[in-house]
Amino acid sequence: MGENAMGLPLVSQDTIMIIEGPLTKITNGLQDPVQAYLNLGKDLVHLNALIGKTIKVKSTGFSTCKACKRQRDEPLFRMGFCKPCFFESPMAGDFILHPEKSMAHTGKVDRDLKIESDIQLQPHTVYMADSGQVKVGVTAGNKPWNRWMDQGASAGKILAITDNRYEAGMIEVALKAHYSDKTHWRKMLQGNRSEQSLHEVTEGAKKHVPDGLIHFIQADGHESQIKYDMPEQLPKLNWIKLNGTVTLEDELIGLRGQYLVFKSGLAWNVRGQEGLEVEMSW
């Protein structure tokens, strides 16, 4: 066993292991290629080390809400939250998916002004990324490469850094009229690239930033090129979602974003099932 930057002991890759816990999002480290770690229960798995091995994953029938932490014997409602938390927790407010709906800068409360202020009233980055197609996105802070890796982007470039989440959301809304804000999972996993460079893309995008917000534009924002542990040739891809009857048992061949890709072509989005309790073995 080794230690890593997350401070948790790494699970051995060599012996038969069975680990269990609620799914959490994969933590990606910006290396060449990206190194992916999955925290399951008290264990941390270095996923790159499992490539080439057959792994088994099955649902235990339970799930754990990421807000109230209560274990339930039924699926979660949405985004890792149980139904009450999805409608009441400040962590699941409208501003999460729609940054332009942020209100803390006006002093108006949505669900919990203290938590909303902590999240919204900090610098945010508006970026352009190539994740199978060019897209615009917003993320907190000024280190967007963590988000780019989570989305499986081949590259990302900073367009603007704002003072708060609302301003970033307003830039994103203006750009959504011209660019996608979604990632197409199949194009992303296949590593499709836009024909335009991100430099050209951001230069074009700057023209669409609303007048009152152009002072947030970065003249030549940071750009990252990102490589993943994926085979050159992929089988035909099929999306899989685990539940009480659907389980996984297949050879892991690749990792990109929040996806594990298997030899048969199954593509499993771990973050999409956040909170689902699973037993994983190899």
Ligand SMILES: [Zn+2]
């Ligand atoms: Zn809950």
